[in-house]
Amino acid sequence: MSVRAVTVLAALALAGCAAGERPQPAVSPAAEVQGPLVAPNPYPATYRPPAAGRVALVGATVLTAAGDEIANGTVLMDRGKIVAVGPDLAVPDGYARIDARGRWITPGVIDAHSHLGVWSQPDTVEANNDVNEMTDPNTAQVWAEHSVWPQDPGFDTAREAGVTTMMVLPGSANLFGGRTVTLKNVPSVTMQGMKFPGAPYGLKIACGENPKRVYGGRGRSPATRMGNVAGYRKAWIDAQDYARRQDKWEKGGRVGDGPKRDLQLETLAGVLKGEILVQNHCYRADEMANMIDIAREFGFSIRAFHHANEAYKIAPLLAKEDICVATWASWWGYKMEVYDALEENAALVHAAGGCAIIHSDDAILVQHLNQEAAAALSSAWRAGIPIARADAIRWITANPAKALGIADKVGTLEPGKNADVVLWSADPFSIYARAEKVWIDGAVVFDRADPACRRHSDLLLGQPGDTQ
Amino acid sequence: MIRAFVAALLACALGAPAGAETVAITGGRVVTVAGGGDIAKGTVLVRDGRIVAVGANVAVPPDARIIDATGKVVTPGLVASGTALGLIEVRTVEATDDRGSGAPGLSAAFDAGYGLNPDSMLIPVARLGGITRAIATPAYNDRPGRELLFAGQAAAVVLDGTPMLMRRGVAMVLEMGDAGAERAGGARAAELVALRAIFAEVRDYKIRRAAYDRGETRSYTLSRSDLEALIPVVEGRMPLLVSVNRASDIRDVLEMARSERLKLILEGASEGWRVAPDIAAAGVPVLVTPVENTPASFEALGATLTNARRLAEAGVTVAIQGNGNHREREMRYNAGNAVANGLDWRAGLAAITINPARIFGLADRIGSLEPGKDGDVVVWDGDPLDTLSRPIAVLIRGVPQPMQSRATELRDRYLPGVLPPANGDKP
Numbered sequence: 035m036s037v038r039a040v041t042v043l044a045a046l047a048l049a050g051c052a053a054g055e056r057p058q059p060a061v062s063p064a065a066e067v068q069g070p071l072v073a074p075n076p077y078p079a080t081y082r083p084p085a086a087g088r089v090a091l092v093g094a095t096v097l098t099a100a101g102d103e104i105a106n107g108t109v110l111m112d113r114g115k116i117v118a119v120g121p122d123l124a125v126p127d128g129y130a131r132i133d134a135r136g137r138w139i140t141p142g143v144i145d146a147h148s149h150l151g152v153w154s155q156p157d158t159v160e161a162n163n164d165v166n167e168m169t170d171p172n173t174a175q176v177w178a179e180h181s182v183w184p185q186d187p188g189f190d191t192a193r194e195a196g197v198t199t200m201m202v203l204p205g206s207a208n209l210f211g212g213r214t215v216t217l218k219n220v221p222s223v224t225m226q227g228m229k230f231p232g233a234p235y236g237l238k239i240a241c242g243e244n245p246k247r248v249y250g251g252r253g254r255s256p257a258t259r260m261g262n263v264a265g266y267r268k269a270w271i272d273a274q275d276y277a278r279r280q281d282k283w284e285k286g287g288r289v290g291d292g293p294k295r296d297l298q299l300e301t302l303a304g305v306l307k308g309e310i311l312v313q314n315h316c317y318r319a320d321e322m323a324n325m326i327d328i329a330r331e332f333g334f335s336i337r338a339f340h341h342a343n344e345a346y347k348i349a350p351l352l353a354k355e356d357i358c359v360a361t362w363a364s365w366w367g368y369k370m371e372v373y374d375a376l377e378e379n380a381a382l383v384h385a386a387g388g389c390a391i392i393h394s395d396d397a398i399l400v401q402h403l404n405q406e407a408a409a410a411l412s413s414a415w416r417a418g419i420p421i422a423r424a425d426a427i428r429w430i431t432a433n434p435a436k437a438l439g440i441a442d443k444v445g446t447l448e449p450g451k452n453a454d455v456v457l458w459s460a461d462p463f464s465i466y467a468r469a470e471k472v473w474i475d476g477a478v479v480f481d482r483a484d485p486a487c488r489r490h491s492d493l494l495l496g497q498p499g500d501t502q
Numbered sequence: 503m504i505r506a507f508v509a510a511l512l513a514c515a516l517g518a519p520a521g522a523e524t525v526a527i528t529g530g531r532v533v534t535v536a537g538g539g540d541i542a543k544g545t546v547l548v549r550d551g552r553i554v555a556v557g558a559n560v561a562v563p564p565d566a567r568i569i570d571a572t573g574k575v576v577t578p579g580l581v582a583s584g585t586a587l588g589l590i591e592v593r594t595v596e597a598t599d600d601r602g603s604g605a606p607g608l609s610a611a612f613d614a615g616y617g618l619n620p621d622s623m624l625i626p627v628a629r630l631g632g633i634t635r636a637i638a639t640p641a642y643n644d645r646p647g648r649e650l651l652f653a654g655q656a657a658a659v660v661l662d663g664t665p666m667l668m669r670r671g672v673a674m675v676l677e678m679g680d681a682g683a684e685r686a687g688g689a690r691a692a693e694l695v696a697l698r699a700i701f702a703e704v705r706d707y708k709i710r711r712a713a714y715d716r717g718e719t720r721s722y723t724l725s726r727s728d729l730e731a732l733i734p735v736v737e738g739r740m741p742l743l744v745s746v747n748r749a750s751d752i753r754d755v756l757e758m759a760r761s762e763r764l765k766l767i768l769e770g771a772s773e774g775w776r777v778a779p780d781i782a783a784a785g786v787p788v789l790v791t792p793v794e795n796t797p798a799s800f801e802a803l804g805a806t807l808t809n810a811r812r813l814a815e816a817g818v819t820v821a822i823q824g825n826g827n828h829r830e831r832e833m834r835y836n837a838g839n840a841v842a843n844g845l846d847w848r849a850g851l852a853a854i855t856i857n858p859a860r861i862f863g864l865a866d867r868i869g870s871l872e873p874g875k876d877g878d879v880v881v882w883d884g885d886p887l888d889t890l891s892r893p894i895a896v897l898i899r900g901v902p903q904p905m906q907s908r909a910t911e912l913r914d915r916y917l918p919g920v921l922p923p924a925n926g927d928k929p
Binding site for chain 2: 155156157158159187188191243346347349350364365366367368369370373374375376377378382385386397398401402405408409411412415416417419463464465466467468493494497498499
């Protein structure tokens with residue numbers, strides 16, 4: 035028996051909860067390529083899907099996020115992938131059968147806007163606040179992943195609520211906040227052990243009140259919204275220049291010294307080349323329209339507007355531009371630019387044919403994304419907009435997967451996708467539904483019935499904290 | 503004519519709203535949150551702003567306005583505690599934020615019953631979440647170098663767009679634990695010592711008021727208005743509402759209240775479940791926000807989704823709060839989450855109706871569907887604790903409220919431009 039086979043068997047022998055295995059720190063693996071980035075990928079993911087067997091979930095109501103609601107549905111997972119989903123499927127030999135009658139199944143929940151790990155619990159402790167590099171309006175050179183603390187207890191509570199993937203962003207104090215990172219919500223001692231293999235980077239851009247308040251308050255630019263726009267444009271002009279010089283050197287056969295690497299411009303140039311996705315914090319409709327024009331002026335595209343509480347005012351434009359809208363149902367009024375927020379925002383974006391997302395931006399709300407989507411859904415019903423559960427589930431699964439650039443891997447329960455699955459005790463749009471079991475890549479990462487695979491954060495070990 | 507005028511004046515004096523009439527809510531599942539329990543197909547009859555009958559066989563007068571609640575759920579109006587309703591419009595627009603004062607010499611005397619704005623856009627939003635009454639609660643306005651132990655006095659308010667004040671001085675608000683310690687100089691012990699000194703000072707002032715006005719007493723650290731405001735607190739007439747989280751802090755507060763003979767309400771109480779029997783034995787009610795389960799500070803490491811359930815099981819009177827400021831409408835979802843984590847459903851509904859009414863001394867008027875109480879009634883299209891349900895009618899003092907808010911008006915302005923046919927970028 036080979037050493038490799040022994041390892042595989044040992045992994046399979048784990049009692050039901052792959053997350054009980056504590057991943058080892060990264061040991062300089064072969065450089066993993068995350069697409070043709072401007073620079074090589076110096077902080078590669080060390081996450082590898084654990085060995086997973088064949089599992090059949092039988093008899094549930096299934097929301098695949100890629101079609102109609104399936105009654106009495108069966109979901110087949112084989113070695114970390116979805117292999118079949120349908121009503122009354124026969125369960126082939128070799129599958130461990132889980133009775134899911136009376137329960138509901140959805141894809142793993144994806145949070146398109148998280149600060150878990152970069153603004154960790156206890157979040158009133160200043161030492162745990164690594165979210166905003168509030169030292170310059172342009173900090174495109176910082177990467178959120180270098181702030182991520184994998185021991186943030188918020189990862190555990192999010193996992194218990196069915197959240198399997200999240201994009202962690204820098205804060206919104208700056209015009210350019212830095213690079214985002216997409217994480218798998220698996221217990222890990224290192225950030226690299228959570229990093230979603232193959233997920234593209236994002237660039238956090240912020241509109242509106244925050245940058246002008248932070249820097250205007252210091253007597254610096256930007257102090258106004260027009261100052262914000264001047265700041266973006268100057269940066270893109272510099273990035274175009276940088277990209278041009280680098281291209282010239284590359285195409286000229288790399289003769290002589292190339293242009294010196296500039297981390298800030300490298301990230302911006304990555305956007306211009308379409309390798310890094312723009313994730314734009316922007317509340318007001320008029321500002322979103324300005325950002326679309328800026329993107330046109332410099333030849334890049336915006337992947338998603340975040341918060342975007344006025345998206346409903348320009349929903350057809352956003353649908354036409356194919357820009358996702360990541361928003362809330364309940365949050366409003368905490369500043370002027372969010373005074374016009376509606377519970378129906380996501381529904382109106384959806385009704386216009388756009389890509390609507392319910393996101394959290396919060397360590398508590400991330401545990402209730404299904405409920406926040408439900409509030410958005412019932413607001414749509416109140417407004418006379420008929421939206422089915424099977425469509426609304428996309429707001430917290432397939433659509434955030436699209437915004438994060440990982441829709442080919444996760445977000446729906448379709449054959450070939452990663453087996454990121456949530457088994458809910460009830461209709462996930464009900465307030466009473468709780469995640470009973472959660473799989474990532476076919477491995478159980480949470481089981482409400484098994485205390486061994488619940489809390490992992492070292493912070494709470496030995497503390498008076500409850501584990502119930 | 504004159505008689506009608508006098509009658510109208512009398513009606514105003516009694517607090518009955520203009521336009522009160524007889525309203526019958528018929529055929530719904532009536533959850534009284536009172537001794538009457540649930541009535542499968544019941545009628546709630548409201549006349550001149552008051553509930554006059556609740557039951558399965560209530561005769562409906564011919565002149566009554568009928569609200570058909572067949573297949574619906576009928577509950578008392580919800581009561582939100584710990585809110586900024588009437589005190590805030592946009593959080594970062596300081597001129598619209600009247601939750602607290604930075605004025606020196608005004609701590610306990612600050613009274614949230616003044617300056618309330620019934621035209622606030624937050625009020626219809628809360629009302630569309632079934633909330634009909636609230637406790638407008640002061641918040642600290644900390645300024646550098648300022649000692650401010652008390653945030654001030656909370657007021658009970660009504661959310662029907664008329665002048666809001668229902669009852670002034672329903673609680674004195676105090677933050678202890680981390681934040682209180684910081685205000686008192688940086689340590690928990692400092693705050694506890696300072697508070698005891700203040701209570702002694704108030705008792706001293708109380709028996710020497712005349713001498714004080716003649717300038718014949720020792721000097722006090724508090725202003726005259728603060729001393730006056732604290733008299734009902736040291737007399738145990740006005741509850742001291744203490745925001746506190748750590749188990750040991752809760753024990754300290756319970757001990758302080760016992761020895762100072764104060765009436766106490768706890769708020770927050772993240773680790774309340776760890777000392778639930780002590781809280782229950784002291785007969786102290788608790789205001790909790792069940793979804794706040796993050797260990798957000800070292801005083802809340804034990805925060806858990808099961809807090810509300812465990813407190814209730816220990817016999818504590820629990821009221822469930824919303825998510826503050828603009829997010830009070832989520833209060834019922836918070837109750838639903840507590841139920842999802844084991845709290846009895848009826849206890850969950852009581853925690854947003856009769857319990858807050860009792861805790862703030864308002865249960866003679868609101869909190870349940872019983873004859874004699876104000877006609878605050880909500881008709882729901884489903885389970886009132888569920889995200890998928892919405893109110894279809896909200897009555898306050900017998901008057902059906904508009905089912906609109908500025909947000910629904912904005913929705914209706916933009917909806918035609920969104921629904922097909924799509925018409926480009928100009929709605």
